[in-house]
Amino acid sequence: MVRRRWSVRKFLKMPLAEAGDQYSIWVGLIYIFNLIVGTGALTLPAAFARAGWGLSTISLVFLAFMSFMNATYVIETMACANAVFKWKRLQFIKRSSVQDEEHSEEDQASVHEELEDPLVCGDSIPSRYYSLDKRIELGEMANLFLSKSGRTMFYCTLCVYLYGDLSIYSAAVAKSLMDVVCSTIPSNMTNTTDWDAMPCFNVTSSEAGVYTRLDCYRVALLTFFAAMGPFVFFNVQKTKYLQLFTSGMRWLAFAIMITMAIHLLIKHGPQGRPPAFDFTGMPTLFGACVYSFMCHHSLPGLISPIRGKGYLGLHLALDYLLISIFYLLLAFTGAFAFAQLSDLYTLNFVPTDNENVFLEIVEYFLALFPVFTLSTSFPIIAITLRNNLQSMFLDTSRLETYNFVLRKMLFPVVAVVPPLLLTYFLEDISVLIKFTGSYAGTGIQYLIPTFLVLSARRHCTNLLGLGVVNKYKSPFSNVAWAVFVLLWSFVCIILVSVNMLERNPRH
Template sequence: MAEINDGNQYSTWVGLIYIFNLIVGTGALTLPAVFSRAGWMLGLIVILVLAFISFVTVTFVIEVMASANAIVIWRRIQQRKRALESLGDSEPFNSDSEDTPLVHAAVASSVGSETRHRYYVINEKIEMGEMASIFFSRFGTMLFYTCLVVYLYGDLSIYGAAVAKSLADVACTLPQNLTSNDTIPDAEACWENSSINRLDAYRLFLTLFVISLGPFVFFNVQKTKYLQYVTSGMRWLAFSIMIVYALRRIIVDGPQGNPSPVNLSGVPGLFGACVYSFMCHHSLPALVAPISNKTTLNKSLAVDYFIIAFFYLILAFTGAFAFEKLDNLYTLDFGPGGPEAFTSFFMVIIEYFLALFPVFTLSTSFPIIAITLRNNLQTLFLKEDGTYNFCLRKLIFPILAVVPPYLIAMSTKDLSILVEVTGSYAGAGIQYLIPTFLVYHARQKTQEVIGQGVINKFASPFKGIYWLVFVIVWAIACMILVSVHLMEVHLADRSVRE
C-alpha cells in the first residue's frame, strides 16, 4: 500500500547519498576484473554508456512514481465525491477545489499552474509492485514479480558466494612459492596435510553462513538507520583504502597490470557487472519519497550518476593497472598471506579488514533481501483475499527464499558468472525493460484519466517514443550477446573436460 510520507524527511543531498550507498555495493567489487578483461578503452566506453542508459531508465521510474501518485490522488478524490453524492451533499462547482476531476479539459485549462501540478507529486511511497498493479494488466504484474523474484534469487546467491569465498580465502593457507600470476585450484588442500580442499572449505563456510542468517527469514527484521550508518562507513573506508593502495602501487612500483585497450570477448562480463553495479530502480520509491525538496530531482540524480560512474572508473582503472592478475572479487587481491602481503601489524589488520569486508556488509543485508524475496514470493503465488495455513505461509515460503540461492552458490563459486547472469537477464529486466514499459503505460493511462492539460513536472527529459524503443532494443541485444558468450563458455568447458 502507498504510505504518506509526512515524517522522517531529509534533504536532497541526503537522499542522493542514500542512493549512492545503495548503488555502490557488491557489484563494484567485481568491476576491476571484468574491466581489465574488456580492455581499458572499451571498458571506459561501456561503463559510461551503461551509466547513461541506467540514468535514462531512472528518470522513467521517477516519472512513473509521479504518475502513480496522480492516479492514487484522482481515485481518492473520486471516492470522496461518490461518498458525498451518496450522502446527498451537493457542493457548488469550484474549479480550484481539490475535488475537481481533472478529466475536464476546461477545468484543466482554467486552474493555475500550481493547482495543475499538485496531482503529479511524489508525496506517497508507492512501491514498484503497486505501480505495476496500477499500470499493468494482471499478466504484466505477474511478469514483474517473476522478474523481481529471479533477480533477488541471483542477489542472494551472489551474497552467499561472496561471503563464503572471502571466508575460505582468509581461512585457508596459501601454497608455498605462490606467485601473483598463479591460480590456486579448488582441489588444493585448504590446510597442510588436510583432507579438506578449498572447494570443501568454501561449501562449509557457505553452509555455516546460511544456517546462521537463514533463520531470520522466518521473522520480520527492519534495517535500522544506525546499522546503515555503520555499513556505509565501512564501505567508504574499504573502497578508499583499495583505491589509495592501488594508486600507491602504480606510483611506487609502476603498473603491474597491462590490460589491452580493446578486448571484445570481455564485453559480456562487463555488461552484466555494470548492470548489477548501477541497480537501484527497485528501491527508488523508498529513497526518493522522503526527499523534502524534489524540484531539481532529475538534475540531482544526473550528478549522482556522474559521480558514481567516475568512482567506478577510478576503482577499475587503478585495479586493472596495479595488479598483474585480478580476482573476480576485488577485495581478495588484498588478502592476508599473499605474495603482496604486508609486514607491519597495522597493515596486516588492513589486509584482514579488506578481505573480510564483504562478510561484514553482506551479512547485514542478507536477511533483509531474503525477507523481501519471501514477501514477493507470497505476492506472486498467494491471493490477497485467500486464507492459507500456517505451514504454507510461515514455513514453505521462507524455505523457498533461502534454499534455492544456497543450492546455486553451492554449485558454483564463480562470482563473475553469477553477476553476469543476474545482471544480464533479471537485472536488465528490472533496470531497462520494466521501467520502459511502465512509463509507456503510465503516459497512456494518465492521459486518459487525468487529461493532457495537466503537466507532470517529474516527466523524464527523454520523452520521445524513440528513447523507449532504443532502451528495449539495447536490452534485448545485450541479452543475446551475453547468451552467446555463456554458450561459448559452456562449450569450451565441455571440450576441456572431454
C-alpha cells in the same frame, strides 16, 4: 449512514505517505549508493584490463546513462501511480458525498485544498495529482498499468531476480566469513568434494570435534540470516544506521584499494599495459559492469520517505555521476598498477609479508568487504521482495483490513526462507548467478521500466487529460528514447549470451 460517513472521513484523512521515519535527500542518496555499489565493482579492474581503458570508459559511462534514464522512468511511473490513486480518492469522495449531504462540503473542500488545480491546467502549471508521497512498489504499478500477461511476466521476472539476488548475497557473505575464519585452502584441493570435507582448522581428521569448511559456511549463513532477517519485518527506514555504518566501511575499503594502487604506481610505475581498445573483451566487460548500476527494483521504497523531492532528478544524476567516477578511479588504478589482475580485485591485495601487521589487518578487512557491502543491500532487496509479494496476493489499498499474521508475518518469511534453504543445501550457485544477473536483470533494469512508463503515460492522459503536467516526468520522454532502450535490451541479451558461451565452451 453513520458507518458510511465514518468510512468517507477515514478514507479522506488517510495519509498518502507514512509521516514518520522520513529522511533527508542525502540519506536517500546514500541508500541508493549502497544499493548500486556492491561486490560487482570488484570485477571491473580485470574487465577494464581485458577490454582496454578507452573502450571500457566509454562503455561504463554509456551504461551509467542508460541506467539513469530508466531510473527516471521508474520515478515518472511512480508519480503517475500516485496521480491515479489521488484521482480515485477524489471520485470516491464525490460519490460518497452525494449520499452524505451533511459532510459533503467539508470533505470536498478538504480534497480540493489538496488537489486545488483543475483536471485541465496550463502547460506551465504542475499538477498536484502527481507526487511521490505514497510508496507504490513496482508490483502495484504493474497491477495499475499492465495487462494480465504483462503482469504475469513482470512478477515472474521480478521474483526470479530478487530471490536470485538474495541467494547470491547470502552465499557470498557466508563464504567470505568462512574464508576469514578457516585456514587457507591448499592449492591441491580444488574440487567441490575436497572443499566440503576439508577441516576448517589445521587439525587431523582423526581428532574429535572436527568442523569442516562446509560446517563453518552453514554456521556463518545461519548467523547472517539471524542478524539481517529481522529487518525484513520493518520498513527500509529502520535500516538507516546500518546503512550509514556499512557505507563508511565500504568507502574505507575502496579508499584502501585505490590508495594502495596509487602507491604502487608511484613507487614502481605502471605494471599493467592495457590496450586502448580490444573488442574481444567486450562480452566480459559487459558482463562485469552492465548491472553495476542496478537499483530500479528498490527505488520506490527508497524515494518515498525522502523529505523535499523538488530536485530529486538532479540529485539522482549527481549520485550516478559520483558512482561512475568512483568506478573509473577504481578500475583505472587497478588496471595500470598490477601486471596480472584477479577476477576479484581484493585478491590482489593479499600480503606476502605475514610479519607486517598493518598488511595483515588490510588483508582481513578486504576479505570482509562482501560482508560490509551485501549486508546493507540484503534488507533493502528483501523488503522490496516482501512488498511486491504483498502487491501480488493482497489488495494494497486496504492492507490494514487483513489479519496481523497475513499482513506482517507471512510475507517476510516467504521472502527470506527460500534463499536460506537454497544456499544452505546448495553452496555452489554459479548457474543461478549467470541467469539472475543477465536475463532477469535485463528485464528489471531496461524492459520493465520502459513498458511501465509508456503504459502509465497513456493511462494518465486518458484519465486526467492532456493539460495535467507531471513535474516528475522523465527528461527522456520522447518515444524515440523508449524505442532505443528496447533495442538496447536485445543487444544486452546477445552480449550476455556470448559472454556465457565464452565462459562455458563445449568440450
